[in-house]
Amino acid sequence: MTVDTLDKDAKDDPRFVDAVRMYREGDIDTAILLFRKSAEDGNPVSQLSLGTILLNRGDYGAVKWIGRAAEQGYPEAQFQMGNISYLGTVGKRSAEVAADYYREAAENGHAKAQNQLALMHLNGEGVDQSDSEAFAWFERSAESGYAGAQFNLASMYENGQSVPVSFTEAVKWYTRAAEQGLAEAQFNLGVLHYLGKGCPKDSSEAARWYRKAADQEHLDAAFNLGLLYIDGDGVKRDYKRAEELLTFAANRGMTDAEEALKPIRKKEE
Numbered sequence: 001m002t003v004d005t006l007d008k009d010a011k012d013d014p015r016f017v018d019a020v021r022m023y024r025e026g027d028i029d030t031a032i033l034l035f036r037k038s039a040e041d042g043n044p045v046s047q048l049s050l051g052t053i054l055l056n057r058g059d060y061g062a063v064k065w066i067g068r069a070a071e072q073g074y075p076e077a078q079f080q081m082g083n084i085s086y087l088g089t090v091g092k093r094s095a096e097v098a099a100d101y102y103r104e105a106a107e108n109g110h111a112k113a114q115n116q117l118a119l120m121h122l123n124g125e126g127v128d129q130s131d132s133e134a135f136a137w138f139e140r141s142a143e144s145g146y147a148g149a150q151f152n153l154a155s156m157y158e159n160g161q162s163v164p165v166s167f168t169e170a171v172k173w174y175t176r177a178a179e180q181g182l183a184e185a186q187f188n189l190g191v192l193h194y195l196g197k198g199c200p201k202d203s204s205e206a207a208r209w210y211r212k213a214a215d216q217e218h219l220d221a222a223f224n225l226g227l228l229y230i231d232g233d234g235v236k237r238d239y240k241r242a243e244e245l246l247t248f249a250a251n252r253g254m255t256d257a258e259e260a261l262k263p264i265r266k267k268e269e
Helices: 003-011 014-024 028-040 044-056 060-071 075-087 095-107 111-123 131-143 147-159 167-179 183-195 203-214 219-231 239-251 255-268
Strands: none
Touching (some): 003 044, 014 028, 014 044, 044 060, 044 075, 060 075, 095 111, 147 167, 219 239, 239 255
C-alpha cells in the first residue's frame, strides 16, 4: 500500500471525519473518544491525532500512538517521532534515533524531514557528516516546495558547499523561498540584487526585497534599506523613512545603525 493510499483510506474513516469535526467545534473530549476508537482499529492518522492531542495535554504515554502510526509507514508520524527523539520530549534525547525516523519519513517524501535530515548530515549530528548527502536531501526537499530547504540549498550554491559556486542557482532558490515569505531569503536575495551576483545589478530590486524582509522585522534588511533611503539608491531619498528604519535596528542593538543615524540627526539640529 502506498503512502497516498494509506493516507486516503485513513481519512475516509467516518470516525476520523467525525472526530475532526468535533475537534474543530471545540468538543475535544468527544474527539478524543472517536480518535481512540479509530486508532485502536489501526487508523494511522487517528493514531497520530490522538497521540498529538494527548501529548499536548501532558500525557507522555500517548507517544505510543504516534509510534504505532510511524510503524505503519505514515510519514508525518515518522517525522513527529523524529522530533520527539531529537528534542527529548519523552525519554532520553537521541540524535541517532531521530535521524532514523527522519530518514524513514524523508524516504516517504516528507519535505520537512528531508530538510531536517540534510541539516543533520551538514552538522554530523546523529549521522556521518556529509555535505554531499546534505545537498541531496536539501535538493529533494526544495523541489517539493519547502521554503527552508530552498533557502539552505541556495546557501550551499552561494558558498560553494559540496557544489561549485553558482550565484545564478542561489538567486533561483532564494527567490523561491523569498516568494513564500521567508525573511532571511528575502534579505539575501536583496543583497545579491544589490551586488549584481547571479542577476543584473539592480538597487531598486534590492530595495524591494529588503522592504519585504524589513516588514518582518529583519534587522539587517532594515539597516540596508535605511542606507538606500539615505543615498537615494534604488529608492527616492527619504531621510525620515531612513531614520525610522535605522532607529528600529539601533533600538535592537545594532551599533552600525546607531552610527548611521548620527548624520541624519545632525541635519535635524
